[in-house]
Amino acid sequence: MSTDWHVGIVEYGTALPELRAVRDVVFVEEQGVPVDIERDAIDAACTHVLARDAGGRPIGAGRLAPDGKIGRMAVLRDWRGRGVGRALLLQLVEAARAADLRELFLHAQVDAERFYAAEGFLPVGERFEEAGIQHQAMRRVLGHPAAVETAVQAAAATIGIVANTRRALMVYSREMDPGLLDQPDVLAALRRLATRGGEIRLLLQDVAGPQRAHAPLIALAQRLPSAFSVRVIEEPVDLTYPSAFVAGDTGGWYFRPLGHRLDGETQLDGAARMRQLRTVFDGAWERARPASELRALGI
CATH class of the missing domain: 3.40.630.30 (Gcn5-related N-acetyltransferase (GNAT))
Known part of the structure; x- marks a missing residue:
């Protein structure tokens, strides 16, 4: 209206x-x-x-x-x-x-x-x-998860979740997901969320790899440091977690059982599953350390 x-x-x-x-x-x-x-x-x-x-x-x-x-x-x-x-x-x-x-x-x-x-x-x-x-x-x-089988579908699923996030987005990634989080349309969606007041928390198992690769998401976070928080996992129990996911505060999620692959499932209206993922994320986030390696970039 x-x-x-x-x-x-x-x-x-x-x-x-x-x-x-x-x-x-x-x-x-x-x-x-x-x-x-x-x-x-x-x-x-x-x-x-x-x-x-x-x-x-x-x-x-x-x-x-x-x-x-x-x-x-x-x-x-x-x-x-x-x-x-x-x-x-x-x-x-x-x-x-x-x-x-x-x-x-x-x-x-x-x-x-x-x-x-x-x-x-x-x-x-x-x-x-x-x-x-x-x-x-x-x-x-509608009302059920959809399969994600290709890189193009992975990017579309991520765009949908980011676009529908009202305030807070969680990204649990191994090393900033090359092939996904470096795609121009995905980066553009993250930029729009950040510039309209969104908070993006990025939880990594490895920060050195993205640094060496000059991951474009690092540059985006540098330009918008008030919107991005990055932490690195160190606890052994968390480092054994094999999966990766993106989840937004309105119920959207995209989950990959194996974090080094892009195939998985997604749902834009899956609030119950989103809450489960948030519990996993929040626990690991509290145990993780700030990404001090990126402080020189203003993150």
């Missing part, structure tokens, strides 16, 4: 002219999608959401098909970057929960992958062309 726009579920027959007023502009006029592709046979069977401005004019639209596919997500140009798209997506996710759907999927235009990753969608398979535009299939499991 916003002071100058609002989002809600609409009745298809009544709202069809408004839905088309948005979709025809975005898909047909801007992106050149043929009208006969944009207007498909399942439209009437879908749940539709519509965003309207304060004057009641349509500014954004999206739909949920009975099989759990989210599509036709569109926001008029003047309203992009103001949270309208996210509000539409969250409304569709809630509609899916109300319909007892266990998973959602969508075909994201490639420049929107980070947007959907921030809401818990993981990429599946290779990119492909649809209506002349490059797309990526993405999937989100």
Whole structure:
């Protein structure tokens, strides 16, 4: 909800002219999608959401098909970057929960992958062309953990957790996870959390390796020292812990049974599991020492 726009579920027959007023502009006029592709046979069977401005004019639209596919997500140009798209997506996710759907999927235009990753969608398979535009299939499991099997999925899972963290993020890592915590999109998500007042606690089993590799996360923490705290594990009992994880204070988590690998499980709405991980993290954090090796960097 916003002071100058609002989002809600609409009745298809009544709202069809408004839905088309948005979709025809975005898909047909801007992106050149043929009208006969944009207007498909399942439209009437879908749940539709519509965003309207304060004057009641349509500014954004999206739909949920009975099989759990989210599509036709569109926001008029003047309203992009103001949270309208996210509000539409969250409304569709809630509609899916109300319909007892266990998973959602969508075909994201490639420049929107980070947007959907921030809401818990993981990429599946290779990119492909649809209506002349490059797309990526993405999937989100509702109410249950989802498997993370690739580096791309690992980055998407981490982005989703960081983006949904309200204040405190815990990162339990062996050596700053090269291949994950050095990815540009992951670093950008961490930077956004830090600059909006978030607190990021990073617990390492090894600090020398990241130093030698000039891990970019060290440089980020140097620039934002008030947001980052780094500690190093020394207790033998903690050094034998084989796993790694990222967990946020709103219930999101990504857990890897073997910390040197990226495969594992993730869930954006798993508060119970997040609390278990926080207990593990807090105990090890109290026993760990500050990363004095990084003090010269201002951390």
